[in-house]
Amino acid sequence: MSDQVSIQRDRVSGPEESDDTSQGLDSSTQHLNRHSIQDSNTRYQTKFTFVPQRESGKGAIMLAPTIRSPPKTPRGSEPPKKVCKPGILSVVGHLALFHLPPVVVTLALVVLYSVRIYWGKLSDEQLSYLQFAAKGHETLILVSLADILMHRIRYTLLQDKGGVPLGFLSSSFIIGSPISYLFSLELWAPLLRPVTKAKRTSIYIQLTGILIVISIILSAAVAPLSAIAIIPRSGLWRIPVPMEEKGFFIYSYRPLWKTDLSQSIYYHNEGDNLDEALLQLRSTMAELAQRQPPSYTWRISNSSFIARERTISITANPIKEHPLAIATTPMKILRDSPEVVWEDMPVDILTRIQQKLPGDRFESEWDLPGANFTVAEKWKRLRQAPTSRWKQPIVAVECAYGTETETNTPTFMFNSNITNNKVTLDLAQEKEKNDPYSKFLFLELPDSRTSPAILFLHSQKTLELCRIFSRWIETDTWLEHGESVYRTHLDAPLSDVQVHFGQSTDLIKIGKDWLNSTSRNINDLPREESSSPENSSYQSIMDFCDTVGTKDCYPVSLAAFMAYVLSWSDDRAGYNILQPFQLGVNESPRQGDVIINKECFVSGYGYDWKSSRTIPLAFSVLLLHVLIVFIHMTIVLWSRHPWHSSSWGSFGQMMVLALRSKALDGLGSVGAGVSSSKTWSTSVSVRVVGDEDRLEMAIQNEKGGHSQYQEG
Template identity: 30%
Template sequence: MHLPAVTITLALLSLYIAKVNWKEPSNEALNALQFAAKSHETVLLMSLGDILLYRISYGLDRQDIGVPLGFLPSSFYLAAPFRYLVSRQLWVPTFKSSKNTKHQWATGAMIVSISILCIAASPLSAIAMIPRLGWWKNDDFDAFADDGGSPLAKWLPHIEYRTVLGSESIPLPGVQSLVDPIKAFLRAGVDVDLHTNFEQMEFSNISYSNYDEGPQSVSLAQENEITYATCPLSIVATLLRVAVNRGAQAFPGPWLTTCKQQIQGHGDGTAWKQPLLAVKCQYGLPDSHFFNFSSVLLNETLTLDGDKDLAGVDLHNLTRGDHRFLNLRANKNWPVSADILFGSSENKFTLCLVFARWSAADTWIELPRSFQTWSNFEEPIVQSISNRSSDFIHLEDKWMDGIATFSHKSFFDSMAEICEAAPSFVPRCYEHALALHITDGLAQTGNVFLSPGYKPQTEQSNDSTKQEDAILFIRYYYTYAYRFESSRGIPLAFTFLLLHVLMVLIHLVKIIQSKDPWQGSDWDNFGDMLVLALASKPPDGTNDLAQQSSKSELWRKTVTVGCEGDEGHFQIRLKEQKGYQRTRQQEEESGGDFS
């Protein structure tokens, strides 16, 4: 009776403990689980009914205990117990004061708890039975296992996220900087259509790098006439591109690989930080050189006095393609990372403000969707940029000039030539170009791959003075799986299901400890109980059951089962009486024989 329900519950529990994945189940298989859940519900009801019926039968058999009349039908309501739960049949005898009050309270509590389990059996079985579709972690994944390919770096020098970048922080020149990719990359950034009419910020990925040989992707977005940009650290993106294909050849569905930083090799790993930029460029009004910045990032105005900039340099010398750093952070106390003033051949000026900070973000590559890196920030982007925290970056003039200086031409000169060629889009062109280039430069932080003769470090250095961080790769598969963490309802479901298992164990212990282990009774179903009732005499005072007070008195009465007469017929009888006594007039009126 109890074995099927307990076996199914424990089998489901083992699936969740083992974290079993189910790759590409068919619709027929998922439909079959619906029927399996219904079967589980059925055997649960049978088991719970058996436990409750044993409790009722135990009280009926014990002449010194008995069972209130209101409890007798409880086990036959379990398929739809709600009506019984709100009836007087249950609550009147439960709170009746008698010498067996403790037993009645315990029986009433058992009826309520079993009824609640029966109500919840259907959804609980389905919740536990059906696996969830989602991204599930593979605990067996090891990106550093030898697969015959190139070794993958496991340790890196500790990355310091500097917030003041000067000449000493200029990234080393890469292979790309030896050629002239600036115009092609700028056109890729300038011509991209960044959506501006949307409620949620959307990023467009653009391949751009002056340092990496791989397809480094910078994400651009435009909102409220401000250009936002971000990309993972170059070294993180490179490591992900190497690790993403390891150990996934046999998996048929999508998978993703994420990378975390373990400070000195300890902990569960933390998200890497990456640069997050906002660039706002503004035309100066002719002749007056007046700039008005009104946005969520800054609400300030600037007027250049006369024909001089803030450093006293003649603005007439600032021709098309030339630039100046006004250093508004120091001169005007503006909360900006950097600023740059561009001239034009028409005595017009464009002033660009840069806001940059380090922001923690989860980074991953999802295949076969795309080989690009994706990021998810821990806080909203605009709020993160607006927050002048300790991660806000100050870009010194020497660093800005350093990332723009090439052997053949200045980046800023090339940018000005391209942007001034499209005067109707000059501010946006400057924003896109600066966002791409500065983000790419910041992303080279900690990029040891640019160091001459670098070899991947697979073991921790023996030098205790070196600060090193371990790299943690985590693999997720998109599949059906049994996981406790997939829903709050699953631990709740197993709490109730295991409560049933506990009740079964207690029930079996009670049976084993009993002097006469219960093997069933002659009234273990509704039909037998009805026959037993018909063979019994009703108690005195039940001739006016239309009144609720009479019914309440009846449900309080305690009954037992005993033999009546020489023939040994079992009858329900009141504990206070020697059987149900009926008057001769009642027997004649009914014409029945209850003996």
């Protein structure tokens, strides 16, 4: 019996005379305290034995009492008690079983979210299966947290000094429903009012308490957060486009988003007929007029106007006393950009339009002979070009009536608050600046920021002044597969005047020369004839509104026409990055050009960090559990003697240990003991006592020693 160590035990008459004899258990900094209080005069020896286990080949720490002159008991001696299992392989197996599954699931989810995995179309039944998976993930995390807490409790129970506060014993058993324990005296009494005076023991208690609190918070939050992380979100998911389709794109070789239109331009689009387009606005104005008090609402109507392949969205003020209309439409250059199509493409594909500004990345003429750039290098330069949202014009037109006076200074009152609502004109001076035979005048109002104005001269000295405000707004522009009309989504409602114009500092500056250049009637007349006032576009609008007779005709017609004119651009070219440079046919874009960048999406379910604000919160909690597991595994594996234990792993086993222990001093009666914070702050440990060498709980006194049994 060379593996046995004999320890002579003497009679102990009280706590001051007790021998604090301990036997090392070949585990990390752990000892089982061996104290005995003898009731007989006999002397005997007890031996601790390291017993090997045949089935695993590893040793197990056991308490194997070998008793000389043992006392007679009904049951005789107990079998050896397994306290812990040392050995690196046994410890690694235990850690892998209890902690690796939830950690692997969490880290796998992080990878799936990082690559934005697309699940596709999921049915309600499939989503229900994922809810079960989320519940399984939650259970694995709870088991992991309970094992970490139990390891900490066992460590402090078995260590030589300090012990564990009585209030912490149940922490690992209620991890599944910890809310009541979080607000109990059992948890907070050891943290706020520790009994021990030893600094090192107090630090151990504080660290254990912090671990318990963190574990409680994690266990309470893991149920919803695990479901948030595992169940995918529905949305739009980008799909790869074949190189043959992605390599060709359209770009504008002139700036699209000019904010200074003070100079004259040539605008004559043959084939477009404004008279027919204005007739289409009759139904639009009739639809917008369908509003009844007191619930006035801004209605939106879509009209093809001049270009049937482009939709102009129009809304008007429901209060007719303050006529105001807002219109917006996609750019014409999008119509000339071909749809992305390839073999086996999804039928529900959506194409998003964005802009790329190449800058000087294409100035090196890398398509010319001698450049020797590969296609991959060209793609790299193209990807480096910044990408931003697409833009389109938005126009607001408000009109007010006035009357000619003897002093020729009519006053007009507006209501939009975009600029000064009160405008006073010098009519005689304005007429001298314009064609005396014209029934409309182009004005530049000094107090209207960059806004131009058109004054319509009606019969019987009635005047109507219309102010025009316009700017470029960023939009989400989409094209559905098989459709020819682009859909746009604004950041704010189209009717929100103050958001679009009230606080904007980037209004388009429009001058009289620009208005004159756009006033030529859009029909098949020669340029000389169409330049006359009677053939002007604005004269056509005036004639049309006189027949309609509604107050919102002028703002609706002008807003639609100005939005159409601003969106008109035909300065485009095509470029194929897979083909060599060819002058006039395949020329690369230059600085100042705007590339139409297209991305394809499909609807369905998938993982994306940006799909919900709760996802980063969920993973911050789940990754906190991963961090705790890594810290726990590091502490266990890097100790001098790695070990793990399954003792007292359930509430029933802990209760049996307590029932087998004799009553101790310091706990008081049943009622007074549990209601006292000092009771829950009192530290306990496990030791070998009695003639039968039983494992029992013992209370630690303030100095770290053990209290005596309670008499009676």
